[in-house]
Amino acid sequence: MPSLDLSKSTTLSDLQFFVSTVAGKCPALQGRALSAVAILTADLIAPIDTGPSPKRFSVKGSALEPYSVDLGAETEQCDCADFVYRGGIEWNGRHYCKHTLAALAYCAFLKASARKARGTQRFCQHRRPAVAPLGAAA
Numbered sequence: 001m002p003s004l005d006l007s008k009s010t011t012l013s014d015l016q017f018f019v020s021t022v023a024g025k026c027p028a029l030q031g032r033a034l035s036a037v038a039i040l041t042a043d044l045i046a047p048i049d050t051g052p053s054p055k056r057f058s059v060k061g062s063a064l065e066p067y068s069v070d071l072g073a074e075t076e077q078c079d080c081a082d083f084v085y086r087g088g089i090e091w092n093g094r095h096y097c098k099h100t101l102a103a104l105a106y107c108a109f110l111k112a113s114a115r116k117a118r119g120t121q122r123f124c125q126h127r128r129p130a131v132a133p134l135g136a137a138a
């Protein structure tokens, strides 16, 4: 199961970038984007799916049972009151609550941390000293 250690792979500026990107696309979503960041930093979200790109998440909230988020669902992506009764915030034909935003941010940071890990690997390979036969040119 992919797990995301935010404290290791995600910086404050990554989180700020997420909020400002969401708010830049849809100002009405800024409050929920901030709540989504709070969910991530408090470690209240966990993927249900295994594999590198999870779609279903369990998010702890104010209710006794954790909320179920399914980013792959056409509608009803979350079972929280904000989403079910108020429809969250609509943007570009989709509806968002803080839990769906937290799941989207989780996916984005998971991809970014995988990219960073690959980048480190490449960097290490690049830095490996080239094997050159000494005195070959002599």
Ligand SMILES: [Zn+2]
Pocket (backbone or CB within 6 Å): 067, 078, 079, 080, 081, 082, 083, 097, 098, 099, 100
């Ligand atoms: Zn929700």
